Amino acid sequence: MNDPKPWLKHYPPGVPHEIDPGTYRSLVELIDEGLTKHRDKAAYAFMGKRYSFGQIDADSRAFGAYLQNLGLQRGDRVAIMLPNVPQYPVAVMAILRAGFVVVNVNPLYTPRELAHQLKDSGAKAILILENFAHVLQQVVADTPVKHVMLATMGDTLGLIKGAIVNHVVRKVKKMVPAFSLPGAVPYKQVLAQGRGLKWQPVQPGLEDVAVLQYTAVSKGATLVHRNIIANLLQSEAWNAPSWSQVPEGEQPTMVAALPLYHIFGFTVNMMLGLRLGTFNILIPNPRDIPGMLKELTRYKFHSFPAVNTLFNAMAHHPDFAKVDWSHLRLSIGGGMAVQQATAKLWRDKTGCPVGEGYGLSETSPSVTCTPVTATAYSGSIGLPLPSTEVRILDDDGKEVPIGTPGELSVRGPQVMAGYWQRPDETAKVMTADGFFRTGDIATMDERGYFRIVDRKKDMILVSGFNVYPNEVEDVVTQMPGVLECAAVGVKDEHSGEAVKLVIVKDNPALTEQQVRDYCAQHLTGYKRPKVVEFRAELPKTPVGKILRRELRDKAPA
Numbered sequence: 001m002n003d004p005k006p007w008l009k010h011y012p013p014g015v016p017h018e019i020d021p022g023t024y025r026s027l028v029e030l031i032d033e034g035l036t037k038h039r040d041k042a043a044y045a046f047m048g049k050r051y052s053f054g055q056i057d058a059d060s061r062a063f064g065a066y067l068q069n070l071g072l073q074r075g076d077r078v079a080i081m082l083p084n085v086p087q088y089p090v091a092v093m094a095i096l097r098a099g100f101v102v103v104n105v106n107p108l109y110t111p112r113e114l115a116h117q118l119k120d121s122g123a124k125a126i127l128i129l130e131n132f133a134h135v136l137q138q139v140v141a142d143t144p145v146k147h148v149m150l151a152t153m154g155d156t157l158g159l160i161k162g163a164i165v166n167h168v169v170r171k172v173k174k175m176v177p178a179f180s181l182p183g184a185v186p187y188k189q190v191l192a193q194g195r196g197l198k199w200q201p202v203q204p205g206l207e208d209v210a211v212l213q214y215t216a217v218s219k220g221a222t223l224v225h226r227n228i229i230a231n232l233l234q235s236e237a238w239n240a241p242s243w244s245q246v247p248e249g250e251q252p253t254m255v256a257a258l259p260l261y262h263i264f265g266f267t268v269n270m271m272l273g274l275r276l277g278t279f280n281i282l283i284p285n286p287r288d289i290p291g292m293l294k295e296l297t298r299y300k301f302h303s304f305p306a307v308n309t310l311f312n313a314m315a316h317h318p319d320f321a322k323v324d325w326s327h328l329r330l331s332i333g334g335g336m337a338v339q340q341a342t343a344k345l346w347r348d349k350t351g352c353p354v355g356e357g358y359g360l361s362e363t364s365p366s367v368t369c370t371p372v373t374a375t376a377y378s379g380s381i382g383l384p385l386p387s388t389e390v391r392i393l394d395d396d397g398k399e400v401p402i403g404t405p406g407e408l409s410v411r412g413p414q415v416m417a418g419y420w421q422r423p424d425e426t427a428k429v430m431t432a433d434g435f436f437r438t439g440d441i442a443t444m445d446e447r448g449y450f451r452i453v454d455r456k457k458d459m460i461l462v463s464g465f466n467v468y469p470n471e472v473e474d475v476v477t478q479m480p481g482v483l484e485c486a487a488v489g490v491k492d493e494h495s496g497e498a499v500k501l502v503i504v505k506d507n508p509a510l511t512e513q514q515v516r517d518y519c520a521q522h523l524t525g526y527k528r529p530k531v532v533e534f535r536a537e538l539p540k541t542p543v544g545k546i547l548r549r550e551l552r553d554k555a556p557a
Contacts, residue, residue, distance in 0.1 A: 007383040007448025012241050012373045018387045019237055021230035021413040026204045027271065030229065031093050034274030035060075041251060043273070046086050046282045047165065048298065049157055053277070056090055062194030063094035069197045070147050072124055074099040077212065079118060079126040079145070080261065081105040081136070084282040086156045087187055088260050089270055091127050099202030102211045103220075104261040107132050108542050115139035121212050121220055121420065127151060127187070131169070134179040148184040153284070155187045212420050213263050213361040220420030221361045223263075230413035231364035232272040234385040239303075242330040242372040243276070246302050253279040253301040253327075257286040257310060262543050263365040264334055264357075268305060286310055286544070293319040300327045304352075307335040309544040312342045312484060315349050316506070325350040330372060332357050334365075336545045337452060337470045341478045343377040356381050358452065362429075362436055364414040368450055379474070380449045381442075388412040389435075392444050397431055405453050405466075408442040409435040441468070458548055460489035460497050462526040467499055469548065472519075472527055479518045481507035486538055488552045490531060501529035502551055504538060 008017050024030045035057035042050040067078065078095045080102060082088045095102050103121045105114065107129060114135055118126070125147035128136055133150060140148065153169045154162030170176045185193075204210070206226040213221045246252050254273065258265040269280050281299055283292050286306075293314065306314075311333060314320055328350050333343075334357040343354045355372055358381035359365030368390065370382035384390045391399050392406035400406040415436045418426035429437050441453040454468035461467070469487035476485045483506040492498035503515065512532045519528045539547040 005384075005389065005448065006446065010371075010383060010447050010449075012371045014240065015371075016237050016386050019230065019233040019413075021226045021233070021387075022206065023233060024225075024229050026096075026206060026208070026225040027210055027228060028097050028201075028203055028225075030232075030271065031060075031097060031274055034277070035093075038274075038277035041277050042279045044086055044089065044256075044280050044282050045299065046084075046284075047157060047161075047295075049161075051086050051156070053274075056086075056093065059090045059191055060093035060097060061199050062191045062197075063090055064098035064194070065197040065199040066190045066194035067094060067098045067100060067125065068200055069194075070125065072100060074202065075101060075209065076125075077101045077103045077121045077123040079103040079105050079121065079123040079128075081107050081109075081114075081126060081128040081132055082151060082261070083107050083129065083284040084256050084260050084265075085129070085151065085153065085284055086282065087127065087151045092260075092266075092270065096204075096210060097202065098200075099204060101209050104211065104213055104263075104266065106214075106259075106261060106542060109135065111135050111138040115143060116218070117214055117220075118143035118145055120214075120218075125149070129153070130179070131176050133181055133184070134177040137179045137181055140181070148181050149187060149190050150181065150184045151187040207417075209417070211263075211266070213266075215361045219422055219425055222417045222420045223364055224417050227364040227414050227416060228267055228271055230387065231267050231366055232275060234387060234414065235268050235272055235366055236275065237386050238366075238369055239330060239332075239372055242303070245329045250300070250302075250327075251279045252276055252303070253281065253299060254303040254305070255283065255296065255301050256280040257283040257292060258305055258307070258335075259542060262335075263361050264305060264359065267364055267366070289313055289317050290319055293317060293323055296323045300324065302327055303330040303332075304328060305332045305334065307544040308333055308338045308342050309336070309484060309540060309546065311338070311346050311354060315342070315345045316483065320349060325352070328352040331355065332369065334359060335543055337474065338377075339474050339477045340377055340379065341474075347377075353377070358382070358440075358450070360438060362416045362438075363410055363412070364416070366414070367408075367410050367412075367438075378449070380451045382450065383448055384410075384450075385412075388414070390444070390450060391435060392442055392450075393431075393435070393437065402446055403443055405441050405443050407456065408438045408440045408450065408452070410438065411435045458488075460487070460499055462489075462492075462497055462499065463495040465526045467527050472499060472501065472523065472529070475522045476501065476503070476515070476519065479515070481505060481510035481514070484538060484546075486546045486548055486551055487529065488548050490552070492530065495526070498530035499527065500531040500533065500551070502533045502535055502538060504535060510534075 039054040154165035355370040357369040472487040489497040539550040
């Protein structure tokens with residue numbers, strides 16, 4: 001291949017080819033700068049209340065002083081098990097500023113999953129929302145956790161509103177199962193005590209560990225300060241053409257519907273938000289579509305990162321038109337493929353095209369993105385971000401010809417330091433020359449645009465032919481009457497595997513035969529589903545990714 005980086009020729013005007021991860025000495029320097037520079041601006045909104053960068057600064061100093069007086073050592077891990085509530089950014093900034101490591105924990109984990117992560121990370125303290133405290137209660141004795149801090153939904157909303165919200169959450173909606181965690185310290189008490197304690201600022205180095213970001217449950221991607229700084233600068237450079245369209249005098253505003261404990265929300269909403277002085281609208285439960293749309297009617301916003309399933313569910317909701325979408329300049333889909341039908345519907349309804357990004361926990365997360373200047377859906381994941389190299393490799397680690405599917409592999413300052421205490425697992429995914437093998441099958445065209453074909457492990461092998469679920473799903477979601485669908489492989493005595501299609505209907509009258517006829521028209525024989533099943537909903541992660549594994553493992557064929 002003559003040109004190792006053909007994509008650079010196709011960058012939008014003004015987007016640099018490289019960024020400098022040494023712009024800051026650490027994330028702490030970025031945090032201190034952002035909280036001081038934007039002190040009087042609103043940083044977050046939650047349930048109608050706004051919180052300034054100055055408030056976040058004061059609370060995170062108090063929280064950090066409290067942590068430093070628990071007897072923790074520099075580099076100790078502190079877990080956070082919260083949805084998008086104001087306590088989350090306060091805790092992250094406190095942990096990093098106090099010289100510790102953030103362990104992001106999915107609030108929907110089962111006791112088994114939580115125990116594994118707390119043990120694997122060696123977390124000595126945890127901040128948890130009371131809604132999930134019953135899960136921690138079952139396992140805390142078998143983990144290294146010695147200090148539990150307990151948050152509530154109403155903590156930061158003021159005396160009266162906070163009490164009302166907590167009453168509704170606990171008594172009306174019954175969202176807080178009974179629990180017993182003796183010695184747990186309420187969040188408000190943590191801040192009150194911390195304000196009276198000595199705060200010792202700490203300045204970590206670029207190669208110090210900042211975050212342990214777990215992939216699924218088992219492995220912790222070790223992200224150092226340099227990784228996250230690099231990725232937020234890459235995202236800033238890439239998205240600059242869109243942000244430049246925000247009228248002068250308007251504060252750049254983002255919808256934080258993706259969980260902040262998920263690496264995309266962490267890096268782009270929260271950390272880049274600190275640098276840019278962005279106002280983030282916190283959505284604690286994006287599955288509550290009516291609640292989210294109601295919240296969004298209060299604000300003008302410019303950026304909406306989400307996943308395909310969320311864009312799709314919102315655009316189909318009857319309350320969608322109550323929101324003012326006219327200020328939206330940037331819609332980025334990640335986490336899973338953005339489907340053509342969803343992209344079209346979103347653009348038709350908001351006037352803002354959906355760009356598609358690609359990334360992983362191991363890459364802090366962003367690797368590629370479609371140019372934000374693009375106006376049409378392309379089905380590609382775009383071009384590598386500044387300072388990023390991407391290659392398509394075969395099983396032997398050799399680069400494949402243009403247009404040939406292979407494993408997408410990444411080298412750049414955003415690639416993790418390795419898996420936490422798993423040198424064996426790290427060795428499996430890193431090439432000798434520093435490329436991270438993602439496990440995703442992709443192709444690159446002559447312009448340097450990449451297209452994901454599918455996950456290696458999701459590929460279905462029908463009579464020796466590769467069938468990629470993404471392709472089947474993209475075709476079927478364009479069929480009238482289909483709200484969403486998933487394709488998985490099931491065992492078949494004749495062909496080894498066969499395609500099973502699970503559909504959620506938009507039109508109750510849709511029949512299996514109509515689906516089969518549509519597939520016969522649009523898919524070649526071996527790609528057509530042998531099994532068609534209708535369901536009320538598809539299993540999903542909290543971020544909204546469809547769990548094909550559950551459909552494969554648990555569903556009868």
